[in-house]
Amino acid sequence: MIRSLSRAFAALTALVGLSAATPAQANTLTICAYDPAGKSGDFFRLLGDYALEAGSWGATIEMKAYTDEETAAKDFEAGQCDGVVATGVRLQRFNNYPSTMEAIGALPTYSSIRSMVKSVSKYDGIRKGMSKGTVETVGIIPAGAVYLFVRDREIDTVAELAGKRVATMDYDKAAPYMVNKVGGIVVPADLGSIGPKFNNGDVDICYMSAVGYGPFELHRGLGAGGGVIKAPLAQATFQVLIHKDKFPADFGAKSHAYWAANFDKALSAVRKADAQIPAGKWIDIPPDRLAEWDALFQDVRVELKGKGAYNGTMLNLMKKTRCYQDKARAECADNRE
């Protein structure tokens, strides 16, 4: 009885809604959204809330789940979706300005990436570079700090990377460059093989955000003697990229404001993942050694800027952010970035 009454009420509500809504009906825009865990993933849930909010900005959005980000990116390129959500490195080919936010060592803390996301939202000038041609990046979502996982926790200096086998993602230009630079051995891998290669001992080192620690059972590769270097290699991000002519004119500004306001909500999923790594597995790097790592990261960034992989303007913005937060950093006195 109660159920039939509620159904009747729902039907009535729907009818009322329908009559009010008909004139305002807009075309539904599709965003191909990558989350490795699909519809039940943490990030896909966040995107569901975002899509609802976007309704009030004049865009009716449907999120379509993808568990393969290259397929999502290709479907976006082919015009099958009006927008795409994927990691910054995957979307680098569309515009290297936002993807450079994932540059090696550029944002060493969650505080620094939060500051950047808020700056993008706040300043038109910073946001301007998010548009390139017909596409625009309208959201930067933190996906977690990327850490080096080492099978031998004695490897905690730059010099000790020499001769070590490092699994690097096949679509990532920066990490192989860095590994070669320090005399390491690049072992190409993809998301499907990086975990098994590390766990089976085919490589000595891999890099990943903590989100992958549980699902890839990286504790097996760490064993008793391994660890996770507590100096983020980079900040992984999910980025929302759209065909801007399909969306309302001010969509980008509103969307960036949304993600800035919801930064900590997104970060909470990341922090949960970080917390899954047992305390004893973290390898703390003392400040003097951290300076070595920082110097290496900076060299790699500057060299990759020269090769066109990183965007110089974005590198400069991130340097300003780092130095704003920590004026004592050695790099604050130079003009390399």
Place this chain on the structure above:
Amino acid sequence: MLSHAQTPCRPSHVTSTRIAGIGAALLLSGCASKIDKLTVNRVVARALTVPDVDQSCEIGVSLRSPLAAATKEEKPARKALLISEATAAMCDEVAAWSHELDRARALSSATGLPPQLRAIQAKDAGYAADRSHQRAAARYDRAWKHGLVSFGDIGEGDCPKLKSHDEFAYFITLVSGTQSVLHDSNSGRTLDIPQERLLKVVRGAECLRGDPDDDGTVDGKKWFYFPEAVQAAAWATIPGSGPEGVDPWDVLEEVGAKGEGTGVRVARGLQVTIAANAGREDIVAEAIVRHAAALDAHEQSASHALLDRYAFLLSLHQSDLMWIAEEGYRTPAFGELPGAASAPAEGDDPFGGDGGGDPFGGGGDDDPFGGDPGAEPTDVPPSDPFPAGDGPDSPAQEP
């Protein structure tokens, strides 16, 4: 390998319990192993023959506390309890599905709600679904943990030695392990159930594969190909977790088809669920059609009708979500896909013969609506992001 204690029972009250009924027996016997056996061999065996998920889940809800009270706290009837928790979780699962349909209806363009109402209704239904998923996850989690105590650390080391009446409890433990992770994810990870549990289930499922019919094939036929299906489901969900060169979607299709012949289509239901989660709508649509065809082609198992009904509900839910998204209402007839009815049936088009040419002349080249120019991003460098006064030297403050 079995870690549960096989303590001898005191003289039992079995005779009187038979008279007084199963429920009283559970309360009075006071012996964990006896209650476990009675639950699996009698209560479960009978319940499995009735294809009524609502009824079984309510029994699970009702029996949990009496079962817990029937034994000493430190020696509970774990197998009975795990089955009770798992079946109770199905009530929450059904409730979560209902809320998910409400959410889909609010979001459906067919429903045509204005943006604000759409968002409010979708959020409310979403939060309601989260709560149901959370409770389902908690119950499945308790079931999984009872299973771990009963059978050891599943997925690590050797398989437990399973007596015939243990196998069903072990099977339900694996189902519970999988479901606890999936429902926790769907609730927004409110319980933080470790996702690597899925891989423990994958390894644990190997213990249900065998060759009971001595036909030389080691497989999960006895368990309706669930072991293979749950393994492939995890491989499809966690990149790199499966054997090299094996496409998990191919495995899911293969065991989905094989499982149909058993009259318990759990492998097919799982295939539909996992494909929907991964956004593989092509696979979902095909598998639903095949599931529906199998209902006609193969009789439902009499001994495990409940499991087959549950599998049907898994597929029906995804079908309902598709229908509501497109049409605003749930599946009119299982196996029909939205949009399919409006497409002309083969042979209905009198002009669609050789070459499919337009009988009124048009060649196709002058189609004014063809040839979308596409949208290649141009290679325009980003403009200077530092116009005067935009404050590049002062990034936003920390909140």
